[in-house]
Amino acid sequence: QVQLVESGGGLVKPGGSLRLSCAASGFTFSDYYMSWIRQAPGKGLECVSHISSSGSTINYADSVKGRFTIYRDNAKKSLYLQMNSLRAEDTAVYYCARSQWGSDFDYWGQGTLVTVSS
Protein backbone atom coordinates (compact mmCIF):
# COMPACT_ATOMS: atom_id res chain seq x y z
CA GLN A 1 0.00 0.00 0.00
CA VAL A 2 1.09 3.56 -0.66
CA GLN A 3 2.74 5.21 2.33
CA LEU A 4 4.26 8.65 2.78
CA VAL A 5 5.94 9.34 6.11
CA GLU A 6 7.23 12.82 6.95
CA SER A 7 9.86 13.61 9.55
CA GLY A 8 12.11 16.45 10.62
CA GLY A 9 9.63 18.92 12.07
CA GLY A 10 10.17 20.68 15.36
CA LEU A 11 10.68 23.98 17.15
CA VAL A 12 13.11 26.43 15.57
CA LYS A 13 13.92 30.09 16.21
CA PRO A 14 13.17 32.79 13.63
CA GLY A 15 15.96 32.90 11.09
CA GLY A 16 16.82 29.27 11.70
CA SER A 17 16.84 26.28 9.37
CA LEU A 18 15.17 22.88 9.24
CA ARG A 19 15.14 19.99 6.78
CA LEU A 20 12.01 17.93 6.28
CA SER A 21 12.05 14.43 4.83
CA CYS A 22 9.34 12.28 3.30
CA ALA A 23 9.91 8.54 2.91
CA ALA A 24 7.79 6.88 0.24
CA SER A 25 6.86 3.23 -0.15
CA GLY A 26 4.35 1.07 -1.94
CA PHE A 27 4.65 2.70 -5.37
CA THR A 28 7.20 3.59 -8.05
CA PHE A 29 8.43 6.86 -6.55
CA SER A 30 10.25 7.98 -9.69
CA ASP A 31 6.99 8.01 -11.69
CA TYR A 32 5.34 10.79 -9.71
CA TYR A 33 5.50 14.49 -9.05
CA MET A 34 5.88 15.17 -5.34
CA SER A 35 4.82 18.22 -3.37
CA TRP A 36 5.06 19.85 0.03
CA ILE A 37 1.74 21.30 1.18
CA ARG A 38 1.41 23.17 4.45
CA GLN A 39 -1.42 24.14 6.76
CA ALA A 40 -0.98 26.87 9.33
CA PRO A 41 -2.91 26.38 12.59
CA GLY A 42 -6.62 26.83 11.92
CA LYS A 43 -5.98 27.83 8.31
CA GLY A 44 -6.29 26.37 4.82
CA LEU A 45 -3.90 24.50 2.55
CA GLU A 46 -0.97 26.03 0.65
CA CYS A 47 1.27 24.19 -1.79
CA VAL A 48 4.73 25.56 -1.04
CA SER A 49 6.65 23.58 -3.64
CA HIS A 50 6.50 20.70 -6.07
CA ILE A 51 9.05 18.78 -8.08
CA SER A 52 8.75 16.68 -11.20
CA SER A 53 9.41 12.96 -11.27
CA SER A 54 12.98 13.42 -12.53
CA GLY A 55 13.64 16.54 -10.47
CA SER A 56 14.16 18.67 -13.55
CA THR A 57 11.12 20.92 -12.98
CA ILE A 58 10.58 22.70 -9.68
CA ASN A 59 8.08 25.33 -8.61
CA TYR A 60 7.76 27.39 -5.44
CA ALA A 61 5.06 29.55 -3.96
CA ASP A 62 6.08 33.20 -3.81
CA SER A 63 5.89 33.05 -0.01
CA VAL A 64 8.89 30.69 0.20
CA LYS A 65 10.86 31.43 -2.97
CA GLY A 66 14.54 32.00 -2.21
CA ARG A 67 14.25 30.47 1.27
CA PHE A 68 13.07 26.90 0.68
CA THR A 69 14.63 24.24 -1.55
CA ILE A 70 12.86 21.07 -2.61
CA TYR A 71 14.77 18.05 -3.87
CA ARG A 72 14.37 14.32 -4.18
CA ASP A 73 16.43 11.15 -4.23
CA ASN A 74 14.66 8.61 -6.40
CA ALA A 75 17.10 5.85 -5.42
CA LYS A 76 16.18 6.36 -1.77
CA LYS A 77 12.49 7.01 -2.57
CA SER A 78 12.67 10.20 -0.56
CA LEU A 79 11.56 13.80 -0.85
CA TYR A 80 13.14 16.68 1.06
CA LEU A 81 12.46 20.30 1.88
CA GLN A 82 15.33 22.45 3.09
CA MET A 83 13.87 25.46 4.88
CA ASN A 84 16.13 28.44 5.63
CA SER A 85 15.50 31.90 7.07
CA LEU A 86 12.39 30.62 8.78
CA ARG A 87 9.73 33.08 9.88
CA ALA A 88 6.87 32.87 12.35
CA GLU A 89 4.44 32.67 9.44
CA ASP A 90 6.08 29.42 8.31
CA THR A 91 4.60 27.71 11.38
CA ALA A 92 2.41 24.94 10.02
CA VAL A 93 1.89 21.24 9.57
CA TYR A 94 3.81 20.22 6.46
CA TYR A 95 2.44 17.37 4.36
CA CYS A 96 4.09 15.60 1.48
CA ALA A 97 1.77 14.42 -1.26
CA ARG A 98 2.07 12.70 -4.60
CA SER A 99 0.47 13.66 -7.89
CA GLN A 100 0.84 13.70 -11.61
CA TRP A 101 1.34 17.10 -13.28
CA GLY A 102 -1.90 19.01 -13.47
CA SER A 103 -3.72 16.40 -11.48
CA ASP A 104 -4.93 15.65 -8.01
CA PHE A 105 -2.97 14.76 -4.85
CA ASP A 106 -4.11 11.19 -4.36
CA TYR A 107 -1.98 10.27 -1.35
CA TRP A 108 -0.83 12.40 1.57
CA GLY A 109 1.46 11.78 4.50
CA GLN A 110 0.35 12.29 8.09
CA GLY A 111 2.22 15.60 8.33
CA THR A 112 5.01 17.00 10.46
CA LEU A 113 4.64 20.14 12.60
CA VAL A 114 7.08 23.01 12.19
CA THR A 115 6.94 25.73 14.83
CA VAL A 116 8.95 28.91 14.38
CA SER A 117 9.14 30.81 17.62
CA SER A 118 11.67 32.49 19.87
Next chain:
Amino acid sequence: QSVLTQPPSVSGAPGQRVTISCTGSSSNIGAGYDVHWYQQLPGTAPKLLMFGNSNRPSGVPDRFSGSKSGTSASLAITGLQAEDEADYYCQSYDGSLSGYVVFGGGTKLTVL
Protein backbone atom coordinates in the same frame (compact mmCIF):
# COMPACT_ATOMS: atom_id res chain seq x y z
CA GLN B 1 -6.94 35.47 0.35
CA SER B 2 -7.22 32.23 -1.60
CA VAL B 3 -7.17 32.13 -5.39
CA LEU B 4 -10.22 29.85 -5.35
CA THR B 5 -13.20 31.13 -3.34
CA GLN B 6 -15.29 28.82 -1.16
CA PRO B 7 -17.97 29.68 1.41
CA PRO B 8 -16.45 29.50 4.91
CA SER B 9 -19.24 27.29 6.19
CA VAL B 10 -22.32 25.32 5.18
CA SER B 11 -24.68 23.24 7.26
CA GLY B 12 -27.50 20.78 6.88
CA ALA B 13 -29.55 18.29 8.80
CA PRO B 14 -29.01 14.54 8.46
CA GLY B 15 -30.48 13.25 5.23
CA GLN B 16 -30.43 16.64 3.54
CA ARG B 17 -28.46 17.79 0.50
CA VAL B 18 -25.78 20.45 0.63
CA THR B 19 -23.55 21.99 -2.00
CA ILE B 20 -20.16 23.67 -1.69
CA SER B 21 -19.11 26.08 -4.40
CA CYS B 22 -15.60 26.82 -5.63
CA THR B 23 -15.20 29.96 -7.74
CA GLY B 24 -12.08 30.67 -9.74
CA SER B 25 -11.14 32.70 -12.80
CA SER B 26 -10.04 32.49 -16.40
CA SER B 27 -6.47 31.61 -15.41
CA ASN B 28 -7.38 28.51 -13.41
CA ILE B 29 -10.76 26.74 -13.57
CA GLY B 30 -11.83 28.78 -16.60
CA ALA B 31 -8.62 27.89 -18.42
CA GLY B 32 -9.67 24.27 -18.44
CA TYR B 33 -7.77 22.93 -15.46
CA ASP B 34 -9.59 20.19 -13.59
CA VAL B 35 -10.95 20.73 -10.09
CA HIS B 36 -10.31 18.25 -7.29
CA TRP B 37 -11.87 18.05 -3.85
CA TYR B 38 -10.46 16.94 -0.49
CA GLN B 39 -12.11 16.08 2.80
CA GLN B 40 -10.24 16.77 6.02
CA LEU B 41 -11.59 15.26 9.21
CA PRO B 42 -10.48 16.92 12.45
CA GLY B 43 -6.85 16.22 13.30
CA THR B 44 -6.15 14.23 10.14
CA ALA B 45 -4.50 14.76 6.77
CA PRO B 46 -6.65 15.75 3.80
CA LYS B 47 -8.07 12.86 1.80
CA LEU B 48 -8.88 12.93 -1.92
CA LEU B 49 -12.66 12.98 -2.32
CA MET B 50 -13.20 13.85 -5.98
CA PHE B 51 -10.77 14.09 -8.90
CA GLY B 52 -11.08 15.38 -12.43
CA ASN B 53 -14.16 17.47 -11.56
CA SER B 54 -16.58 14.59 -11.09
CA ASN B 55 -14.76 11.31 -10.48
CA ARG B 56 -14.86 9.49 -7.15
CA PRO B 57 -11.86 7.48 -5.95
CA SER B 58 -12.57 3.93 -4.91
CA GLY B 59 -14.31 3.83 -1.55
CA VAL B 60 -15.97 7.25 -1.73
CA PRO B 61 -19.75 6.87 -1.47
CA ASP B 62 -21.88 7.94 -4.42
CA ARG B 63 -23.59 10.42 -2.08
CA PHE B 64 -20.74 12.70 -3.13
CA SER B 65 -20.77 14.22 -6.61
CA GLY B 66 -18.88 16.97 -8.38
CA SER B 67 -19.40 19.25 -11.31
CA LYS B 68 -17.64 22.08 -13.13
CA SER B 69 -18.93 24.84 -15.35
CA GLY B 70 -17.10 27.88 -16.66
CA THR B 71 -14.96 29.36 -13.88
CA SER B 72 -16.69 27.47 -11.04
CA ALA B 73 -17.09 24.01 -9.61
CA SER B 74 -19.38 22.46 -7.03
CA LEU B 75 -19.36 19.54 -4.63
CA ALA B 76 -22.73 18.10 -3.68
CA ILE B 77 -23.42 15.79 -0.77
CA THR B 78 -26.78 14.05 -0.56
CA GLY B 79 -28.19 12.01 2.31
CA LEU B 80 -26.04 13.96 4.78
CA GLN B 81 -24.57 11.89 7.60
CA ALA B 82 -22.90 12.90 10.86
CA GLU B 83 -19.61 11.45 9.64
CA ASP B 84 -19.56 13.98 6.78
CA GLU B 85 -18.83 16.78 9.22
CA ALA B 86 -15.41 17.98 8.09
CA ASP B 87 -13.52 20.66 6.19
CA TYR B 88 -13.69 20.50 2.40
CA TYR B 89 -11.14 22.03 0.01
CA CYS B 90 -11.19 22.48 -3.75
CA GLN B 91 -7.94 22.52 -5.70
CA SER B 92 -6.87 23.31 -9.23
CA TYR B 93 -3.97 24.77 -11.18
CA ASP B 94 -3.30 28.34 -12.25
CA GLY B 95 -1.11 29.11 -15.23
CA SER B 96 -0.50 32.68 -14.13
CA LEU B 97 1.12 31.80 -10.81
CA SER B 98 4.66 30.58 -10.26
CA GLY B 99 3.53 27.84 -7.93
CA TYR B 100 0.72 26.67 -10.19
CA VAL B 101 -1.19 24.73 -7.55
CA VAL B 102 -4.10 26.60 -5.98
CA PHE B 103 -6.50 25.67 -3.19
CA GLY B 104 -9.75 27.13 -2.02
CA GLY B 105 -9.88 28.54 1.48
CA GLY B 106 -11.89 25.59 2.73
CA THR B 107 -15.50 25.08 3.81
CA LYS B 108 -16.52 23.78 7.22
CA LEU B 109 -19.51 21.46 6.89
CA THR B 110 -21.62 21.16 10.03
CA VAL B 111 -24.22 18.42 10.30
CA LEU B 112 -26.96 19.80 12.53
